[in-house]
Amino acid sequence: xxxxxxxxxxxxxxxxxxxxxxxxxxxxxxxxxxxxxxxxxxxxxxxxxxxxxxxxxxxxxxxxxxxxxxxxxxxxxxxxxxxxxxxxxxxxxxxxxxxxxxxxxxxxxxxxxxxxxxxxxxxxxxxxxxxxxxxxxxxxxxxxxxxxxxxxxxxxxxxxxxxxxxxxxxxxxxxxxxxxxxxxxxxxxxxxxxxxxxxxxxxxxxxxxxxxxxxxxxxxxxxxxxxxxxxxxxxxxxxxxxxxxxxxxxxxxxxxxxxxxxxxxxxxxxxxxxxxxxxxxxxxxxxxxxxxxxxxxxxxxxxxxxxxxxxxxxxx
Amino acid sequence: xxxxxxxxxxxxxxxxxxxxxxxxxxxxxxxxxxxxxxxxxxxxxxxxxxxxxxxxxxxxxxxxxxxxxxxxxxxxxxxxxxxxxxxxxxxxxxxxxxxxxxxxxxxxxxxxxxxxxxxxxxxxxxxxxxxxxxxxxxxxxxxxxxxxxxxxxxxxxxxxxxxxxxxxxxxxxxxxxxxxxxxxxxxxxxxxxxxxxxxxxxxxxxxxxxxxxxxxxxxxxxxxxxxxxx
Numbered sequence: 001x002x003x004x005x006x007x008x009x010x011x012x013x014x015x016x017x018x019x020x021x022x023x024x025x026x027x028x029x030x031x032x033x034x035x036x037x038x039x040x041x042x043x044x045x046x047x048x049x050x051x052x053x054x055x056x057x058x059x060x061x062x063x064x065x066x067x068x069x070x071x072x073x074x075x076x077x078x079x080x081x082x083x084x085x086x087x088x089x090x091x092x093x094x095x096x097x098x099x100x101x102x103x104x105x106x107x108x109x110x111x112x113x114x115x116x117x118x119x120x121x122x123x124x125x126x127x128x129x130x131x132x133x134x135x136x137x138x139x140x141x142x143x144x145x146x147x148x149x150x151x152x153x154x155x156x157x158x159x160x161x162x163x164x165x166x167x168x169x170x171x172x173x174x175x176x177x178x179x180x181x182x183x184x185x186x187x188x189x190x191x192x193x194x195x196x197x198x199x200x201x202x203x204x205x206x207x208x209x210x211x212x213x214x215x216x217x218x219x220x221x222x223x224x225x226x227x228x229x230x231x232x233x234x235x236x237x238x239x240x241x242x243x244x245x246x247x248x249x250x251x252x253x254x255x256x257x258x259x260x261x262x263x264x265x266x267x268x269x270x271x272x273x274x275x276x277x278x279x280x281x282x283x284x285x286x287x288x289x290x291x292x293x294x295x296x297x298x299x300x301x302x303x304x305x306x307x308x309x310x311x312x313x314x315x316x
Numbered sequence: 317x318x319x320x321x322x323x324x325x326x327x328x329x330x331x332x333x334x335x336x337x338x339x340x341x342x343x344x345x346x347x348x349x350x351x352x353x354x355x356x357x358x359x360x361x362x363x364x365x366x367x368x369x370x371x372x373x374x375x376x377x378x379x380x381x382x383x384x385x386x387x388x389x390x391x392x393x394x395x396x397x398x399x400x401x402x403x404x405x406x407x408x409x410x411x412x413x414x415x416x417x418x419x420x421x422x423x424x425x426x427x428x429x430x431x432x433x434x435x436x437x438x439x440x441x442x443x444x445x446x447x448x449x450x451x452x453x454x455x456x457x458x459x460x461x462x463x464x465x466x467x468x469x470x471x472x473x474x475x476x477x478x479x480x481x482x483x484x485x486x487x488x489x490x491x492x493x494x495x496x497x498x499x500x501x502x503x504x505x506x507x508x509x510x511x512x513x514x515x516x517x518x519x520x521x522x523x524x525x526x527x528x529x530x531x532x533x534x535x536x537x538x539x540x541x542x543x544x545x546x
Contacts, residue, residue: 209391
């Protein structure tokens, strides 16, 4: 029921994202209008939906395995790691094909998640997770900037804001598909594990007594999240806060179940990113605003509210 | 046999141990701190460790799909950590396969969980979470119930009440193995397993095991049950 409503709202907003502003179509003839719709607008809409959904789903899954409502692709440093991996693939290794960059992004995100899990694994103090994620994100961001500054192309450096803040404009069908296909496959696989994530809420040992392998589930979730985030970031840069807020909203609508909330988190994530990408169109002519600026502006106050609502962890 | 383990072992924690129990046995598991009680229970639950054979009702535990496994074996961990704000009413029904409504209702009544049903489970006290997790485990009506310190963190009222509940469940056919710290309660358990340094060193009727000199010596006590001295 809730998921049905969320899906209907998402579809309505996606249609608006695709068609609005409408007056463009009145000013051009049919052939150009078709070109705008199919070659410019449609990949952007598709990318916004897939990236947003991937953020929501991987955020919900990471929060479930870290047993921490603050774990998300951005807070864990996975998004920054993915940007570093994709930039490294393009400017150091020299492969710029969308799928090669998606693979680079997946390796970068996976490395960041692995490092974080080693420093602040399941059930770690939220402060430890936040600080470790911050360190990883800062290091990966600086390394990305360094690679771009040293890149052979003198214009690469000006791409920095796109990698670090994220943007969905002027992406081709090939790029949209390079993000969509790996993200969709990884997210579907994560979604299949939703019952296991709910059982993990009873504690790793209780879940294990029912046949869940907590260590394997954590490994699988981190690899799949890295694939989904890596692919999306390699096309559209690192977009923050959607992957943090959408799962928290979804869980509060699904009576706190980390697993049952995964599908809804995907829809809310897609809705948020599509809405943010509609908002950036209000920017003055010739002053493009990265969509990540909007999600960060809206997301940070919510993030602070969540921080304030966290109770000190009770020790049992 | 209800549950049968052959050469159940865990490197550094549990020496290869054989164990078997029949239907409806109520077994107390005792031993000093760090003697391997939790390791033994986790091994029996199939959480970690290895075994040449680990069967419930004659079927290998690892061959059972999660839905069937949840009704064969239930485990109560010593750490009663619940991480997410799932309401108690949902925690009681959280299982890979549907739980009988009647048996959930019975547990709510026995464990007086009614006032807690709508509360987020991660906001309860340790003792309350222990009751909720025990209620959940019992509501599954498993063949085997493995309980790590089921009486820890409970008020005296709840210690007696839970002990009664375990006796009832055992009378109903559930095989129960519970790690205990309070030696005053071992008399309520028909069979006693005594552990030391990762090994089962005594296994038998509770009045017999508890009165052996080995029992007192293992706990570094003198005298005999129930009036031990230092």
